[in-house]
Each structure stands twice: as structure tokens, then as C-alpha cells.
Amino acid sequence: MFGYTLRRLLGIVPVLLILLTVSFFVVRLAPGGPFAAARALPARTRAELKRLYGLDRPLGVQYLDYLDALAHGNLGPSYSMRDDTVAQLIGAGLPVSATLGAAALALGVALGVALGVGAALNPGAVLDRLLTLFAALTLALPSFVTGPLLALAFGLWLHWLPVAGWRPDAPRYLILPAVTLALPLAASLARLMRASLLEVLQASYVRTARARGLGRARVLWHHALRPALVPVVGYLGPAATYLVTGSLVVETVFELPGTGRYLVQGAIDRDYTLVMGMVLVYGLLTLLANLAADLAHAWLDPRVRHEPL
């Protein structure tokens, strides 16, 4: 298990390096540059700014400089918000994004597993049919539609929850964004959980356990649930990728001060270092989350960890 973890952890490094390299050159290939958007600067000022940030040097040198700074933990200055460094910007937004992601993940997993188990225990019953309907609807409701609709219903019409915004000490502001982000996740997980538990309940060892006189709840809890969770855990990798992408939409819809807005705005402003910082943080986040999901998968299912890479 240790060897497996180490190999997978090392495998992240080249992927991240390729990702960073490609984004570094692609971002600089785009027409326009930093300091072009806000207001017309005198040519001398712009040349001076470029020199200050090292943007007048050859591209290869800039690349090596960036990697060198990165290796020392320095993400560089932001070109568009010049009072802050990229690290400060990300550091200010990340707690909000992380809170949202964690809340949505917890809600999605809890709701998904509960719904899936409930549906699998009584296939064809009301809960099962509701799940089918719920899954079909969520597929047709991307979060940029659910978000505004939920805000309209619960915020503007019913006045139960705030429409948008964020206050760190008021969890009410988190509810609608987290629900919006969690719904598709819950639907996918519930479908997976249902299918996998149905299959496990057919297995002979479950029948044996029942034949030995164990109650349904006991068999479910001690024998069926763990193997049934294997595909669900395997899905947590893609789920993490979904959460990272989805949080961007949800942060936009509910105007949360997370990191999501920096990606699009940074790319539009040609704020090279900010975009790179975002690629690094979100790339690392998804790769690590995928790795964590795979490790949990390997822990639950020993066959996985002995596969050659």
C-alpha cells in the first residue's frame, strides 16, 4: 500500500509540470498582454512595467524564472490587481471555495448514499421511482440553471434564504450554493449506490448471512454496505473534478468571494501569473482528490492496488 501511494504521488509531478508548461506558453501566445486593458498607458510607462516584471526577456528565460520562483514557493505578483500577490489573492479566496466544496461534497455524499440505499432496499417502490425522476431532472438541470431558480424561489419569493453574497459567520449564505452544487453529485452517487447495492444484495454471502438468521439491518450494515460502497468511492475522483468546475459556476451565480472568479477574469485581463496560479492550485487540487479517491478505492478493494500502473 505504501509503495502504491508513493508511486501514485510521484506520478502527479510530471502531469503537473506538463500542465504548467502548456498553460505558461498558451497564456502568453494569446493576443494582447497585461497592462493593455485598463487605460491607455504611455508607451514608456508600459515598457517600464514590462521591464519591472521581466516580461521583456526571452520567453524561455521567463519560463525558467517562473519555475525557479515556483520552486521557492513564490507564485509571483498579480498584474491586474497590483496591490496583491497571486498567493495573497488565492489565500483570501480559497477558504470560501473550500468551504463551499466541502459542504457540497458532504451533502452530496450523504444524500446520494441515503437515497441510493433506500431505493435499493425496495426496488420499484415510491422512493425508487422518485430517484429515477430526480436523476433524470438533475441531468437536465445544469447548476447555472438550478442556482438562479433556487435563488428566485427561496430568496426572492419565499424570503427564506439570502439570494446571494457571503458572510463568513453566517452559514445561511452557504445553504443555497451548497445545495446547488450538491444536487447533481447526489443524483449520480444515488444511482451508483442503488445499482451496486442491488448487485451485492444478490450475492451468495448475503443470502448465507440471512439464512443464518441475521436481521436485514444487520446484514446491510455488516456485510453488504462496504462492498457496495466500492464503486461509489471510485466515483469520488470524477466528483472532485466536477466540484472544482461546478464551484466556478456556483460562485458566479451567488456572487461568492471565492477563487473561481480569478480564473476567467485573470485570463481576460491577461494576468499571466494569476492564471498560472489558478491552474496550479486547481490542477493540484483535482489531481490530489483523484489520488485520494483512488487510494480509498485501493484500500476497500485490494485487487486495485496490485494492478501494474
Add this chain to the structure above:
Amino acid sequence: MSRSERRRRGGLALAAALLAVLVLLSLIGPRASPYSYSALDWRHLAVPPGLAGQHWLGTDSLGRDLYVRTLYGLRLSLVIGVLASAVSVLIGVAWGAAAGWVGGRLDAWMMRVVDVLYALPYLFIVLILAALFGRGNLAVLLLGIGAVGWLTLARVVRAQTLSLKRREFIEAARATGLSGAQVLWRHVLPNLAGTVVVYATLLVPQMIVYESFLSFLGLGVEPPRASLGSLINAGARQMLSAPWLLLVPATVLILLLLAFNLLGDGLRDVLDPTGR
């Protein structure tokens, strides 16, 4: 015909009918209205749905007709969805068939690439690309979102190719003296058609969502043109004063996605019963 079978066919027919209605509406619907998608009507600003000035579904704050704009956006979303899916299908089939057919180290390497790409927040990269190069540039938009959708298809096509490769009729085709490329083209690819059609149908709604997502963030089509995503975005900004601007395009998008997903699921049951 069993009960579940009948119900399945019913769902398929319903989805196909819904889709046909939506496609027809997007094509000929705008002609029923005297307005064009970009015409400004200063006498009817932000009117709610009704009969005022023949704006049946109301207007936005610039007096543009929501009925025409929604159908126009529907048409654009459909076109982009179908074309982007075609891009995905081309890449996915080529990649998967090559990996499965050649096998060995090439196969291992190609599938490793797919695994790695799976773990990346790919839409993020498309977002960056769209923000850098393609604001309002439909070709970049198409290629960008088309390049997102091929991964699953590549996996499925590879698995199918691998299993087809071992079948007797392929061996027989080989024995008649056809070259590898000929066997692949004439015997393997046609046998993949069913699976590919099912996945392509399921890809279209995904692509429509991606396009709407980019347009929602202001990176897709530029005004005065509209897609369902940009209309929803505009509607969400003024949902207190004019909720119909959000509700109308949102409803159309939901119906469209429902129709495609139901159609894809139904086709999968008919053409590819093992795929469940």
C-alpha cells in the same frame, strides 16, 4: 411486448416527438413573430408575457422580443451541440479504434493519456482558452468544447474494438487477404456504429450544457446574438423585476436536455442492451 418494453418505447417516442417539436420551432418559429432577434422596440421595454405589441413571451430591458430570442438561442445551442459532438465523436472514435486495433504499448500509452486527461479539470482549460482566444469566436468555441467530450467515447470504442478483434468474422476477413486498414474500415468501424450513435446522442446535451456554461460566464456567443446560456445569464441578473427573462429560456433548455437524455437512454436500451 412486455409492459416495461412498451413503456420504454413510449419514452423513446415522447423524447423524439419533443425533440422534433423543438427543432421545428427553432427553425420556423421566429417567422411567426414580426420581430427579429436583435430588433429593439423602444415602446415595449421589459414587458411581461402577454399580447402587448405581439411580444408573446415579453421583452428584455432593451425591448428585444424574448420569444424570438429564445428560439434563436435554441437554434444556436442545437447547432453548436451537434457540431461539437461531431468533433468529439471524430476524435473519440479515431483514438479508441486506433488504441484497440493496434494494441500493445501504443494502446497502453494512449489509454494512459486518456486517464490523465480524465483527472484534469478539463473545462477549466477550455475556459482559459475561450477567455484568451475565443470570445465570440464560434470556431474556437466548437473545437474547445468538442475536445472535452471524447474521453468516454474513446474508452468505450477501444473496449468494443478489442472484443471485436477476437471475433471469427474479423479473422475471416483477414484470411481473405484484406489489409489491416481495410478490415478496420469495412468490418470493425461499421460494427461500432450502434454504440457510437448512442454515445453521440448522449454527448449532444453535454455539449449544449458546456456551450451554455461558457455563454453564461460571458465567454460564448456575444450580443446581440444569443444562446440559451447567455439568455439565462441575462435573465438571472434581473430576476426580481422580470422573472420571465430567466424562466422562459431556462424552461426551453430543460426541455431540450430532457429530450436528448431520454432519447439517448432509450436508444441505448434498444441498440445496446448490454451497455446498462
